[in-house]
Amino acid sequence: MRDLSAELLAWYDIHARSMPWRVGPADRKAGVLPDPYAVWMSEVMLQQTTVAAVRDYHRKFMGLWPTVGALAAADDAQVMAAWAGLGYYARARNLLKCARAVVSDHGGVFPGDYETLLTLPGVGPYTAAAIAAIAFDQPETVVDGNVERVMARLYDIHVPLPGSKPLLTDRARDLTPLARPGDYAQAVMDLGATICTPRSPACGICPWRGPCAARAAGTVAELPKKIPKKKTPxxxxxxxxxxxxxxxxxxxxxxxxxxxxxxxxxxxxxxxxxxxxxxxxxxxxxxxxxxxxxxxxxxxxxxxxxxxxxxxxxxxxxxxxxxxxxxxxxxxxxxxxxxxxxxxxxxxxx
CATH class of the missing domain: 3.90.79.10 (Nucleoside Triphosphate Pyrophosphohydrolase)
Structure with missing residues (x-):
């Protein structure tokens, strides 16, 4: 397991995607720390929106409200207007509630542990794990759709989602290293987004192509399996x-x-x-x-x-x-x- 995480981190050191909220592996190694506010903002925006769409929104929000204190003091209507196009406005309202809770209850400083992060408005298990790992380098297991797909293929798991989510999370937790867990969390997500894609995955250049059970079984294209969606009304x-x-x-x-x-x-x-x-x-x-x-x-x-x-x-x-x-x-x-x-x-x- 340690070998797998090390192989992926070596790949990430070369192929990490550049994002406005991300501290790249070279800068991280040099001692540059992520801004928890920027990480939190990105995770809220990314809940139902693509990275490509979020880049410009994230830059706009950080330009208008560069600190959590500035966002907490912002006019609600202005934040709602800036949010237009990012999906459910309940998330924008929770964004303001969370910023104000960080200022009023935590002195304007984001807490760095998973359990305390969970007490913030609008912060669920996934977001708490992502902030703890990426911003504070805590060994939390971060599981989004990309990670679910990578784990399902790596272990050739055919139980359909969402029923397989606990099993996929367990597999992801087994691989999470104590060293560089923040970089590792981002590496798995990058692997799913750029190599282990839903269609036409680039298995030939995947750093985990050797141990990938689905590749050996020829079932990559079938995974992850999902319960058919109901027709959208x-x-x-x-x-x-x-x-x-x-x-x-x-x-x-x-x-x-x-x-x-x-x-x-x-x-x-x-x-x-x-x-x-x-x-x-x-x-x-x-x-x-x-x-x-x-x-x-x-x-x-x-x-x-x-x-x-x-x-x-x-x-x-x-x-x-x-x-x-x-x-x-x-x-x-x-x-x-x-x-x-x-x-x-x-x-x-x-």
Missing amino acids: TRYGIAYVVRRSDGAWLLETRPDSGLLGGMLGWPGSEWSDDPPPAPPLTAEWTALNDEARHTFTHFHLRLKIMTATVPTDAKPDRGQFLSQHDFSPAALPTAMRKVYDLAAATLRHG
Whole structure:
């Protein structure tokens, strides 16, 4: 087992990916320490987003809020707006809660042990293990999708996910070395992301090609096995897009709970098959031919768009008008921005 980890670390020393939040193996050897805040930020962003997409977001967030104290003091709406495009906004709300907990309960310093990290808002077992290992070089076992795939192939494990996760975690724990556990955790993830890929893995240049049981058995392409996913359902709704004659837009803040909680959006219906609510005000409504489509993790969303232009003295039953100077489409979550993109041209020229 020690030989396997040593072989992988030797490979990582040469082939480690460069990332904004990562201290590379050469710098780590020279004594440069990772910034726990930057590591935590990257792990939260990477929960449902690719490394390629997260790079620019991470740079933007670190530029706007370079320390955990700066993030803790940030305006909620600004953080939510900056988060747009990164997935569930609940994670952005937990980001703020966690930053504020680190400042209020830990003097602005991230704790370095797994158990204490678990007490922070929004930090689960995976994130706690990743921070402890990568930022503090603790011998914690970090298991993401890449690591699951590598372990399933290395040991030729055919039990389908998610049922095999405990077994795969045990195998990964057996290989985690006491020396350089942070580099090792990143090495396994890099191996899965660049060599032991889901399709067409580059087995010929893999540092673990010799001991790989699935390669010997010819079952690499079959692993890891997964229970077939259920068909993704589609939900439907209506978005009412209203522009006042002075250029102001009618928006409302969504409830704190649920998807896009606490975010600005267009007045509309629940996303279901229930009858839609009444429009937010009396107006001459026009239905767009195009509908806004967006995919969340567990369902597809299709929004019918109703537009209207109203006079400056219009009194809505829901929401409030924001002047064109106070409104920025970039502050909208992606699903709502798609509605804006389709409706804006019609309302400008209608």
